[in-house]
Amino acid sequence: MTTAQKIKDIEEEMAKTQRNKNTEYHLGQLKAKLAKLRRELITPSGGGGGGPGIGFDVARTGIASVGFVGFPSVGKSTLMSKLTGTHSEAASYEFTTLTTVPGTMTHNGARIQVLDLPGIIEGAKDGKGRGRQVIAVARTCNLIFIVLDVLKPLNDLAILTNELEGFGIRLNKKPPAITVRKKESGGPDATIEDFIDVVEGNRVYVPAIFVLNKIDAISIEELDLLYKIPDSVPISSQLWLNIDELLEVMWDKLNLVRVYTKPRGQQPDYSSPVVLRRGKCTVEDFCNAIHKEIVKQFRTAMVWGTSAKHSRGQKVGLEHVLEDEE
Ligand SMILES: Nc1nc2c(ncn2[C@@H]2O[C@H](COP(=O)(O)OP(=O)(O)OP(=O)(O)O)[C@@H](O)[C@H]2O)c(=O)[nH]1
Ligand SMILES: [K+]
Numbered sequence: 001m002t003t004a005q006k007i008k009d010i011e012e013e014m015a016k017t018q019r020n021k022n023t024e025y026h027l028g029q030l031k032a033k034l035a036k037l038r039r040e041l042i043t044p045s046g047g048g049g050g051g052p053g054i055g056f057d058v059a060r061t062g063i064a065s066v067g068f069v070g071f072p073s074v075g076k077s078t079l080m081s082k083l084t085g086t087h088s089e090a091a092s093y094e095f096t097t098l099t100t101v102p103g104t105m106t107h108n109g110a111r112i113q114v115l116d117l118p119g120i121i122e123g124a125k126d127g128k129g130r131g132r133q134v135i136a137v138a139r140t141c142n143l144i145f146i147v148l149d150v151l152k153p154l155n156d157l158a159i160l161t162n163e164l165e166g167f168g169i170r171l172n173k174k175p176p177a178i179t180v181r182k183k184e185s186g187g188p189d190a191t192i193e194d195f196i197d198v199v200e201g202n203r204v205y206v207p208a209i210f211v212l213n214k215i216d217a218i219s220i221e222e223l224d225l226l227y228k229i230p231d232s233v234p235i236s237s238q239l240w241l242n243i244d245e246l247l248e249v250m251w252d253k254l255n256l257v258r259v260y261t262k263p264r265g266q267q268p269d270y271s272s273p274v275v276l277r278r279g280k281c282t283v284e285d286f287c288n289a290i291h292k293e294i295v296k297q298f299r300t301a302m303v304w305g306t307s308a309k310h311s312r313g314q315k316v317g318l319e320h321v322l323e324d325e326e
């Protein structure tokens with residue numbers, strides 16, 4: 001029996017089992033088995049299939065990457081070509097794009113890599129089409145655009161979220177803060193799902209934007225309803241509508257930190273910030289982003305902005321954490 005078949009069997013058994021106090025243990029065991037099998041899919045041991053695949057691994061550039069995931073013909077390539085200026089074939093037939101097509105864009109002074117990907121279909125995670133290779137690339141991105149056809153966004157979103165979850169990708173979720181401790185009664189403070197995620201340790205937590213494309217095809221009244229979907233941005237990649245909002249939300253979700261250099265006695269250079277990732281934005285990270293040798297000669301830095309104590313600036317050391325636009 002193949003791993004995909006074993007997964008399917010377990011999923012079917014879980015679907016058949018009613019969820020209540022008596023079946024909780026059994027369901028937990030099934031869930032754990034499922035997690036193990038899916039891990040095998042992600043990191044196959046010898047001949048298991050699901051490797052990177054030709055045309056999927058591309059050279060990575062820029063401070064952050066955005067991967068496009070969606071059903072075929074929702075307009076991923078149209079959007080990617082216009083955002084980056086790199087041509088990615090777009091056409092009215094499905095599976096126009098067959099490999100990863102990389103491009104780059106500069107936004108707020110940050111170079112961002114954009115990865116256009118082939119369309120995926122239901123069953124992708126279990127090996128349908130090139131789904132596994134596509135999702136494997138998405139796993140490595142700092143942000144995922146789930147591109148949806150505005151005419152049927154919710155059903156498609158549910159399917160895609162499920163496909164990505166099956167591959168260990170958690171969208172717009174924080175890693176659960178779990179510590180296991182013995183209590184007088186009851187168990188640990190987490191759902192079984194959270195617990196398995198922590199024990200398995202192969203989950204990635206990736207921010208996502210649900211890009212609702214082709215709004216040129218719907219009415220204003222229908223558009224109003226769409227704004228109720230959390231983390232979504234309605235656009236038209238063809239008519240270039242509402243792309244400003246998409247870029248704004250993208251910037252927020254990427255969580256980048258811009259730091260401007262200031263020559264002594266001169267104004268800061270606002271045209272080319274040093275861009276860092278939040279969580280890796282100390283003065284030391286800043287120095288290393290410019291040149292590895294700087295830290296060796298470092299004595300002290302002057303910082304102006306929200307992390308500085310005074311408006312006239314503050315002397316700080318290598319461990320000082322910088323904020324955006326300092
Ligand atoms: N009406 C409308 N059509 C669009 C829009 N964006 C793309 N299309 C059309 O949708 C079709 C598919 O576009 P693609 O960019 O090839 O879609 P894709 O998601 O990259 O498709 P695959 O690579 O096959 O998965 C083309 O005929 C586009 O012209 C849009 O905003 N509005
Ligand atoms: K297409």
Ligand SMILES: [Mg+2]
Pocket residue numbers: 076077078089090096097116117118119
């Ligand atoms: Mg395409």
